[in-house]
Amino acid sequence: xxxxxxxxxxxxxxxxxxxxxxxxxxxxxxxxxxxxxxxxxxxxxxxxxxxxxxxxxxxxxxxxxxxxxxxxxxxxxxxxxxxxxxxxxxxxxxxxxxxxxxxxxxxxxxxxxxxxxxxxxxxxxxxxxxxxxxxxxxxxxxxxxxxxxxxxxxxxxxxxxxxxxxxxxxxxxxxxxxxxxxxxxxxxxxxxxxxxxxxxxxxxxxxxxxxxxxxxxxxxxxxxxxxxxxxxxxxxxxxxxxxxxxxxxxxxxxxxxxxxxxxxxxxxxxxxxxxxxxxxxxxxxxxxxxxxxxxxxxxxxxxxx
Amino acid sequence: xxxxxxxxxxxxxxxxxxxxxxxxxxxxxxxxxxxxxxxxxxxxxxxxxxxxxxxxxxxxxxxxxxxxxxxxxxxxxxxxxxxxxxxxxxxxxxxxxxxxxxxxxxxxxxxxxxxxxxxxxxxxxxxxxxxxxxxxxxxxxxxxxxxxxxxxxxxxxxxxxxxxxxxxxxxxxxxxxxxxxxxxxxxxxxxxxxxxxxxxxxxxxxxxxxxxxxxxxxxxxxxxxxxxxxxxxxxxxxxxxxxxxxxxxxxxxxxxxxxxxxxxxxxxxxxxxxxxxxxxxxxxxxxxxxxxxxxxxxxxxxxxxxxxxxxxxxxxxxxxxxxxxxxxxxxxxxxxxxxxxxxxxxxxxxxxxxxxxxxxxxxxxxxxxxxx
Ligand SMILES: Nc1ncnc2c1ncn2[C@@H]1O[C@H](COP(=O)(O)OP(=O)(O)OP(=O)(O)O)[C@@H](O)[C@H]1O
Ligand SMILES: [Mg+2]
Numbered sequence: 001x002x003x004x005x006x007x008x009x010x011x012x013x014x015x016x017x018x019x020x021x022x023x024x025x026x027x028x029x030x031x032x033x034x035x036x037x038x039x040x041x042x043x044x045x046x047x048x049x050x051x052x053x054x055x056x057x058x059x060x061x062x063x064x065x066x067x068x069x070x071x072x073x074x075x076x077x078x079x080x081x082x083x084x085x086x087x088x089x090x091x092x093x094x095x096x097x098x099x100x101x102x103x104x105x106x107x108x109x110x111x112x113x114x115x116x117x118x119x120x121x122x123x124x125x126x127x128x129x130x131x132x133x134x135x136x137x138x139x140x141x142x143x144x145x146x147x148x149x150x151x152x153x154x155x156x157x158x159x160x161x162x163x164x165x166x167x168x169x170x171x172x173x174x175x176x177x178x179x180x181x182x183x184x185x186x187x188x189x190x191x192x193x194x195x196x197x198x199x200x201x202x203x204x205x206x207x208x209x210x211x212x213x214x215x216x217x218x219x220x221x222x223x224x225x226x227x228x229x230x231x232x233x234x235x236x237x238x239x240x241x242x243x244x245x246x247x248x249x250x251x252x253x254x255x256x257x258x259x260x261x262x263x264x265x266x267x268x269x270x271x272x273x274x275x276x277x278x279x280x281x282x283x284x285x286x287x288x289x290x291x292x293x294x295x296x297x298x299x300x301x302x303x304x305x
Numbered sequence: 306x307x308x309x310x311x312x313x314x315x316x317x318x319x320x321x322x323x324x325x326x327x328x329x330x331x332x333x334x335x336x337x338x339x340x341x342x343x344x345x346x347x348x349x350x351x352x353x354x355x356x357x358x359x360x361x362x363x364x365x366x367x368x369x370x371x372x373x374x375x376x377x378x379x380x381x382x383x384x385x386x387x388x389x390x391x392x393x394x395x396x397x398x399x400x401x402x403x404x405x406x407x408x409x410x411x412x413x414x415x416x417x418x419x420x421x422x423x424x425x426x427x428x429x430x431x432x433x434x435x436x437x438x439x440x441x442x443x444x445x446x447x448x449x450x451x452x453x454x455x456x457x458x459x460x461x462x463x464x465x466x467x468x469x470x471x472x473x474x475x476x477x478x479x480x481x482x483x484x485x486x487x488x489x490x491x492x493x494x495x496x497x498x499x500x501x502x503x504x505x506x507x508x509x510x511x512x513x514x515x516x517x518x519x520x521x522x523x524x525x526x527x528x529x530x531x532x533x534x535x536x537x538x539x540x541x542x543x544x545x546x547x548x549x550x551x552x553x554x555x556x557x558x559x560x561x562x563x564x565x566x567x568x569x570x571x572x573x574x575x576x577x578x579x580x581x582x583x584x585x586x587x588x589x590x591x592x593x594x595x596x597x598x599x600x601x602x603x604x605x606x607x608x609x610x611x612x613x614x615x616x617x618x619x620x621x622x623x624x625x626x627x628x629x630x631x632x633x634x635x636x637x638x639x640x641x642x643x644x645x646x647x648x649x650x651x652x653x654x655x656x657x658x659x660x661x662x663x664x665x666x667x668x669x670x671x672x673x674x675x676x677x
Contacts, residue, residue, distance in 0.1 A: 208370045209403040211390040213417035213468060223416075227407050 038289070045282045092284055095268040096291070102176060102264065103244035106183040110191045110240055115233070118195035119221070123204075133196070140189045147185050148253025151178065178254035179264060183244035191233075191240035198232025199225065231303045238299035242292045306382070307504040308367065308472055310342040313376030315362055315528075336362040337373070338528040344472075344506060344521075349498050351515045352508040354525030355551065360508035361400070363525070364474045367506065368395045380471065391420070396465035397474040401481060402457045404449035410460050411445040417468035435467045438500075439493070455486040459493070466497065475507040479514065491517050512552055524548045546596040546676050555600040556644055557676070562591050571670045577641050581617045582670040589675070596676040603672035604646035606635060607665045608656050619644070619666045623658055637666055 044050045062070040121133050139147060155162045155172045165172055172178050202225050210220040226233075248266040255267060263271075265288045273281040315337040325332065336359040344350045354360055365371035367378060369390035377384050385393055396417065405413050414435065418428045436442055439459045449457060458478060465473060475494075479487045495518060498505055507518060515522050515536060523533035524547070532544045543549040546557045560576035571582040572589050574597075583597050611618060621637035621644060633653045635646045644666050648658075658664060 203403070205399050205401065205403040206405060208365070208390075209397065209399055210405075210416070210420075211370060212368050212395065212397045212474075213464065214391045214394075214420035215416075216389075216391055219420060224405060 041282065041285060041289070044279075045286050089283065091263070092265070092268055092287060095263050095265045095284070096287060098176060098179070098263055099245055099265040099288075100291075102179045103183055103187075103241055103247075106180045106187065106244045107191070107237060107241040109180070109184050110188045111237065114188050114192045115195060118192045119199055119225075121192075122196045122199035136192050137189050139186050144182075144186050144247065144249025144251075145253060148182060148250040151181055151185065151250065151254050155181075173254050174256040176255075179251050182250035182254050183247045186247050186250050187240045187243035190243050191236040194232050194236025194239065195229070198229035198236070201232070202228045234299055234303050238296055242296055245292050246288065306343055307346045307348070307380070308342070308344040308506070309379040309382075310340055310367070311377045311379065313337055313340040313363075313366060313378070314374045315359075315366060315371065316374055335528050337366065340376070340528075340530055342523060342530065342533070344504060347502045347504055349495075349518055349520045350504075350506045351519035351522045352506065352525055353510070353512060353515050353522055353551070354508070355510055358525045359528040360510075360525060361476055362528075364397060364476050364506065364508060367472070368397050368474055369393050370397075394468075394471045395474060396468055396470035397476060398461050398465055398478045400476045400478070402449075402461040404452075404457055404461055404464070406449055408449075409445065410441065410447050410449070410452070413449065413460055414441075414464050414467055417464060421468060423468075431467050431469075435463045438497070439463045439466075454482050455490065458482060458486075458490060462493075462497075466501075469503075471504070473503050473505045475505060477509050477511075478507075480509070480511070494518060524551060526551075543598065543674070544677050546598075549598045549674075549676055555598055555602075556604075557596060557598055558642070559594060559596045562589050562593050562595055564591060565589070579619060579639060579642060581673075583673045583675060584670055586675060598674040598676055599644070599668050600672070600674075601634065601645045601647035603668050604644060605667040606637075606646055606648050606652070606656065606658070607667055610665050611667055617668050617670065621664055621666045623660050623662050623664055626653070626658070626660060635664075637664055639666065 040050075059071070062068075117136070121129060121136070152173055153159065155165065155178070157163065157166060157171075157173070162171075162173060170177075172181060206224050206228070207220050210224045211217070215223065246266060247264075248270065251264055252267050252270065255263065265284055269281045269284040269288070272284055314335075316333045316335045319332040319334060321330070321332045340363065352360055352363065362371060366373045369378075369385070369388060373386075377386055379385065380393065380395070405416065408416065411432070414432055415428065418424070418431065423431070436445075439462060441456070441459055441463055444452070444456065444460070449460065452460065458481070462478070478494075479490050482490060491514065494505075494507075497503070498518075507514065509515065519536050521534065522536050522539055524531045524539065526547050532539060532548050539548060539552060540554065543552065543554055546559070549555070550557045558576050558581070560574040560581065563573040563575050563580070565572050565585055566582075567585060570585045572585045572595075574581050574583050574595060583595070589595055610620075619639045619642075621639040623635060624638050624643075625636040627634045627636075628650065631650050633648050633650055635648055635653070635658065637644050637646065646666065656664070
């Protein structure tokens, strides 16, 4: 038998074991962890009987008993695509508005205050820096409910700070302001982590060169550091915003759940589920999914231009 | 005097393990120790030293990019310790160029002018002049990532020159270039220095740079300046074994002082068991150690043993020979000692010298230079 050399092997196209096995593992992960659950959600929004097996039975029984009012309600519920229902549902649209505003405001707060913090942690060495870096990551691993409890304990109506704020007419907890606080608390690590990493990636030499060319620290930040970290900052901002948009655990604890006031899309999903079973909540879920994925995709396209 | 450093110290603290901190210790690196330096108006001053000796730290302190722990920096006689870098009018060319990657070549060059408030036709004139001088015409709209090493180096030079700084600092600007580009860059630097008369401080570990560029040189070691002066002073009167070996002046030996022979004006020294005669000097203490320099050009090679008493004669084996035009660098070993000699090609051929052969190494006591 002739010994085969490597070249002959390549020429005949040896089986590409490594890329194929990586693809197989990766794809099965993608399918089972993401595509399957999300796909089912979307499928059930098209096929009501999947999400609500009792629907047709109830439909027939109300028809048989002659309860036309119930029949009408059932018909209305299933008479169209959940997306259409969602866009006609005043409560859901209101919740979307509240979600967009609160997550927008909390992501702005995060940029205005989190950005300086990230710069500080990335550029300056001081005692306790590593402890602080861990501290700002803590909300990522903390159950959001705990964040809600902490905010209530700090700002609730019966606490010193809370009652003071209430007298000043600045109630935080159980209003939309509380939602902003909850979202900022839970979601800001996503931005801060990414901001620290992108600031650390800007070579210090570039900043020093700018200083020696006559730029003040602020001008260096504006003309060198910021432009060179825009991508990381934008990616971090998008993740943070999407997390705020999807924030539920802390929000449900600090919101009053009055529709239109402090009633976010995530809490709407929850209340719809409690009030009418899984089917009505699908519309809200789809709405949230659509808005968040569109924004994430747009930001990605802008960054990876 | 354009620039003066007075007793400057700088240390960096390193991350210290907790166990050490608890014992009240910290890990520090002394990057500069008691540095005193004077640079004259219009001088091309070269700081020479091995890697990690504190050259970059020295420039950073001068530019104000790093704050010294102790000591003062004077610019034109005025103390600038409290001035931030942007107010010092000292620009720096960085070791790895540090061009702004998100700006075009033109924007990079304009940056310093913009920050210093030079605008309009004056800015345009200066940029045009510098770009012509450095041969950068046509590269205006290129991004730094698309430039060759030599082009990057010229852009970073242009970026600092255009601001017309009071003092220009250069941090090993040629170390990332290939030998060909390096040669032409040296010529460019010399020409710019001649044309502008700018005060320049140039740090490098390459003594060729010092030979070609320097008006004056300082040799640095381990954060301290070992010796400063004109290149000729350093070559003729090195004051420490480090300077002598770093400048490749020749054989540096270290030995124990055995006895004096005042009559003949020599001192007997034992170096690794071999006895050598060096010039007598009253401050040599018997029993103490002494370092001295034997230059290769002062070493004579001979096949037969010469009959003389005032000379150091050692029997050695040739280990290596390197031919350099009409001269040959011969490396011979005597036990653990290694001696470098410079001979003419003709004499080496006369003696039929080969590697592995015996040869007598001869040098006069009077040609030996005692180092501190
Ligand atoms: N920011 C820093 N933190 C801690 N140590 C530092 C820092 N900068 C420099 N050092 C240390 O200080 C010493 C001097 O460094 P410096 O960069 O000045 O040397 P250098 O002569 O410029 O070296 P090279 O020729 O390699 O550029 C080195 O031991 C280095 O490790
Ligand atoms: Mg350096």
